[in-house]
Amino acid sequence: MSLLSFTAQWIDSQFNLQHATLQAQNFRGSHTADRVREAIEGMLNSWGIDKPRVHVILRDNARNMVKAMDDLEVKSVGCVSHTLQLAVHEGLLSQRSVIDALATARKIVGHFKHSPLAYSRLEDIQKDLKMDVKRLQQDVQVRWNSSLYMLQSILEQKRALSVYAADYSLPATLTANQWTLMEKTAEVLAPFEELKRDVSNPTASAADVIPAITALKRVLSREKTTDQGVRTMKSTLLEAVETRFAEVEEEPLYSIATLVDPRYKDRFFTKSDNMRLATDNLILEVAKIERAASEEPEAAEPMRKTPRQEASSSLGSVLDEILEENQLEARSVSTSADVQVQTYLSEKTRPRKSNPLHYWKDNSSRFPSLAAVATRFLCAPCTSVDSERLFSAVSNVLDEKRNRLSPDRVEILIFLKKKLHLIVKPESESE
Structure with a gap:
């Protein structure tokens, strides 16, 4: 179905x-x-x-x-979660050595999944080794995080599996190089799993995308280890992430949502041009709200007659008069919107664990038009x-x-x- x-x-x-x-x-x-x-x-x-x-x-x-x-x-x-899946697969899980190691691990897990006797023997070994009795996790090939869970479960039971392989037969065995490769793969994928948990949270919004991707890029670009294999994995993954999320800072949904989130504002843009573009777009959105509010008739106040002015016989002067009126109105709205945005951005950011909607509830009277924009852009999920x-x-x-x-x-x-x-x-x- x-x-x-x-x-x-x-x-x-x-x-x-x-x-x-x-x-x-x-x-x-x-x-x-x-x-x-x-x-x-x-x-x-x-x-x-x-x-x-x-x-x-x-x-x-x-x-x-x-x-x-x-x-x-x-x-x-x-x-975003699906895009992340494509980046991980292209950057790491499509490599031949990783594919072979995962295939071998999949066979080992499948052996215990289909044999209650094998699992009972493994549980006895875990108890003898004073280990927590845990079951191995099977992965789903279209979900990279399930492959990470499978690797972590096998690595955790490495001692128990070694004892089991000495007494009983397994459909496949992992070589020393494959064990090392699996450890490196799990280490490199750990930040991706953290990012996926953050953006999959029910309270996560489009505002979380740019900060999360910026932080992930920085983690991948840091060379904290001398292991050449880990550094190579990180560099290939970084290239895939940059390719898949190349335009994330230019997308108005993500950029404006990031700006109106009081936890992030303009602190997570990697390019100054993108930050200026996002700020300009936010000012335009605020100006639209204010312009729409100014065009609404006020029902409470009765209409008053305006003083009659002497009509001008010059068509050019009337055109100039209309143009000047519109320019003054546009400048007034633009200035008000710009003041709201710049005042808001100049204030300190809120703690990352705080709820951005609580901020806007408390400050909606200070930034009324900006709060209206925030309610539009912070409601969109990212996965x-x-x-x-x-x-x-x-x-x-x-x-x-x-x-x-x-x-x-x-x-x-x-x-x-x-x-x-x-x-x-x-x-x-x-x-």
Whole structure:
């Protein structure tokens, strides 16, 4: 059963991050860009969401999804986690020596996964060696972090596996060079795992992307070890990351979101040109908010007649008058927006563990237009992990014992599972 999920995320008037799974639609047939566009457009229409109200759509990096969003004429960005997967695979996991070591490790783990007797023998050895009894982890080849978990579990049980191999047979054995290679690979991939955990956090937003990538590049560029193998791995991974995330600082969604996050502001841009461009874009966004606010009529104050002025007979003078009025208005809005942005950026950053939305709730009166921009840009997530978790939930609803559920019924059950806490209030709240 193929699914196309549709979720919404926004920041409410109280500066709380809200999230709603709206649909998990059955998607049969060919997944062409046209069919994806039609399906998403139908979802937007069914929920009464106009396309101008869509700030950005987070999608995976498949070409059909990219084209579908372009044809739909909505702003979209790719999943950071998926981009990271491509960078790790290109920079490290595609190397022949690493592929061979992972294949051997996969055979060893598979041996214990398919043999309860082998696992019981390994557990006895772990107890005799005073080690924690742990099971080996199998990897999924399309997820690099699962390969890291497999390597870490095997390295942790190196002594136990060596004792086991002396008494019993294994389908494959790791050479000394492969053990060393696995240790180096796990060491180099550890910062990537930390980054993935950070950006996959439910509270993570588009503001976390540029700081995380900047920090990762610095870790990879540091030469803290004299081991040539580790340095080579880091350099190839750094090249892959720089290629895959080459335009991340130029993307307005990420750059403006980073600026309006009080934990980061303009401290994590690697190029001064990108920082100036991001600041200019932020000022433009604030100016739009202020211009829209100034054009709204004030219902509370009655309209007053303006004094009648003597009409000018010169068309040129009238044109100059209109031009001067518009220039003064634009300069006033631009100056106000610039003051807000520069005052905000000049203040100290907040602790990294703090919640940026709490800052904007407390300072919305100081920077009203800037706070409005922050609510738009800080609501966008940076990964599609939530959709993947949704697909995992579907496997718990539709299984071998409930294999005749219709797609519509499955969608209803998933909707209730994800939104039951919003539909049914706790007893303490209902009283």
